[in-house]
Amino acid sequence: MRMQRQRGVAVITALLLTTLAISIVASLFWQQQVQVRSMENQRLHLQTRWILRGALDWSTLVLRQDAYDNPRYTALTHVWATPLAETRLDQYIERERVEGEVFDASLSGNIMDATSRYNLRNLARRTGNGAVIDAANLAIFQRLLTNLQINPALAKTAANLIAGSQPAVVAAGTVDPITGQEVGGEERDPNDEAAGQDGAAAAEGGGSIAPGTVPKGVAGVADAGGGAGDGGDGSDGAQAASIPVSRTDLGTPIKFLEVEDLLAVRGLTPEMLAKLRPYIIVLPDRTPVNVNTASAEVLAAVIPNFSLSEANALLARRRNIPWDDIGKFQNEISGRTPVADSISVKSDWFLVNSRIRLDRATLNAQSLIQRSANPIGGGVKVVWVRQD
Numbered sequence: 001m002r003m004q005r006q007r008g009v010a011v012i013t014a015l016l017l018t019t020l021a022i023s024i025v026a027s028l029f030w031q032q033q034v035q036v037r038s039m040e041n042q043r044l045h046l047q048t049r050w051i052l053r054g055a056l057d058w059s060t061l062v063l064r065q066d067a068y069d070n071p072r073y074t075a076l077t078h079v080w081a082t083p084l085a086e087t088r089l090d091q092y093i094e095r096e097r098v099e100g101e102v103f104d105a106s107l108s109g110n111i112m113d114a115t116s117r118y119n120l121r122n123l124a125r126r127t128g129n130g131a132v133i134d135a136a137n138l139a140i141f142q143r144l145l146t147n148l149q150i151n152p153a154l155a156k157t158a159a160n161l162i163a164g165s166q167p168a169v170v171a172a173g174t175v176d177p178i179t180g181q182e183v184g185g186e187e188r189d190p191n192d193e194a195a196g197q198d199g200a201a202a203a204e205g206g207g208s209i210a211p212g213t214v215p216k217g218v219a220g221v222a223d224a225g226g227g228a229g230d231g232g233d234g235s236d237g238a239q240a241a242s243i244p245v246s247r248t249d250l251g252t253p254i255k256f257l258e259v260e261d262l263l264a265v266r267g268l269t270p271e272m273l274a275k276l277r278p279y280i281i282v283l284p285d286r287t288p289v290n291v292n293t294a295s296a297e298v299l300a301a302v303i304p305n306f307s308l309s310e311a312n313a314l315l316a317r318r319r320n321i322p323w324d325d326i327g328k329f330q331n332e333i334s335g336r337t338p339v340a341d342s343i344s345v346k347s348d349w350f351l352v353n354s355r356i357r358l359d360r361a362t363l364n365a366q367s368l369i370q371r372s373a374n375p376i377g378g379g380v381k382v383v384w385v386r387q388d
Contacts, residue, residue, distance in 0.1 A: 044361040074347040075322035083110035114349035116293035124163035131166035144301035165256035288344040
């Protein structure tokens with residue numbers, strides 16, 4: 001009886017040891033598999049980055065050549081506007097095949113004219129005392145919201161938000177009262193200053209208004225989310241002495257870098273932003289709208305007293321013969337006078353959309369490219385790359 005009991009204990013012990021050994025080995029194999037998969041993911045990520053770099057090099061080459069071929073105007077009939085259909089890269093890349101490896105790589109994308117959209121940066125102008133809202137561009141943005149059936153009163157709050165994010169321009173030779181050092185020629189970022197500084201602002205002439213004030217001659221403007229008070233001495237036509245508050249509960253301005261920052265505007269919903277996104281952009285500098293690439297909604301906004309039906313008719317004529325001179329375009333809209341420097345027939349800013357598939361990895365990227373206005377003495381550079 002005792003021998004049978006001992007044999008039973010030995011069998012159970014052997015089973016436990018076997019189970020423990022199997023568990024340890026399985027754990028080691030699992031950890032090794034995780035490490036191998038992690039290394040594969042890193043390799044795929046690195047390879048997709050290199051493919052993206054190659055795509056950007058190709059895009060800059062196309063845009064540089066277009067600047068030489070068409071120095072006077074930029075239109076959708078040019079080579080850069082031709083989208084790249086999904087192209088298998090393994091047909092063009094020579095590489096050693098690893099047994100069992102599936103090299104499934106493809107690239108697709110397109111180049112868009114960034115100035116075919118309305119640049120939200122136009123809503124504000126920088127001055128030595130901060131930023132002021134451009135009344136004429138505020139009216140343009142209101143018309144764009146109206147064309148898209150969005151409350152135009154939101155334009156005022158958006159302008160406050162953007163003006164509050166603009167750095168002030170410090171005049172040359174200015175002396176810092178604290179350090180006693182000359183700080184002329186620099187930009188003063190309102191986000192680095194103490195928040196909540198109240199002040200006065202004047203809005204007389206100059207085509208601009210201080211953040212938080214209602215522009216003269218612009219109908220239907222209502223502040224949907226708080227701003228600075230009115231008043232001031234009226235010097236220099238327009239003077240901003242306070243930073244507009246985009247979120248009254250926080251009391252501090254925010255950096256305005258991309259379209260999604262409009263969600264800080266009180267009353268603007270994600271659904272509204274989705275409707276608005278194809279027609280707006282945020283660029284580093286103020287830019288005119290290219291009438292050769294703009295949509296009907298944007299054209300109807302930048303041209304006063306211009307309906308969507310008239311803009312669509314204008315687009316139909318543009319498909320056949322784009323405008324190579326701004327004077328020819330103005331002849332098409334006789335009787336209407338767009339805001340000065342609000343329209344152009346040439347572009348220097350472009351968006352490059354890229355989609356890369358490599359094995360099981362997928363990379364969607366959007367890049368902003370700036371092309372020099374002088375292709376002979378300048379070049380093409382990548383400003384930023386955003387990846388999904």
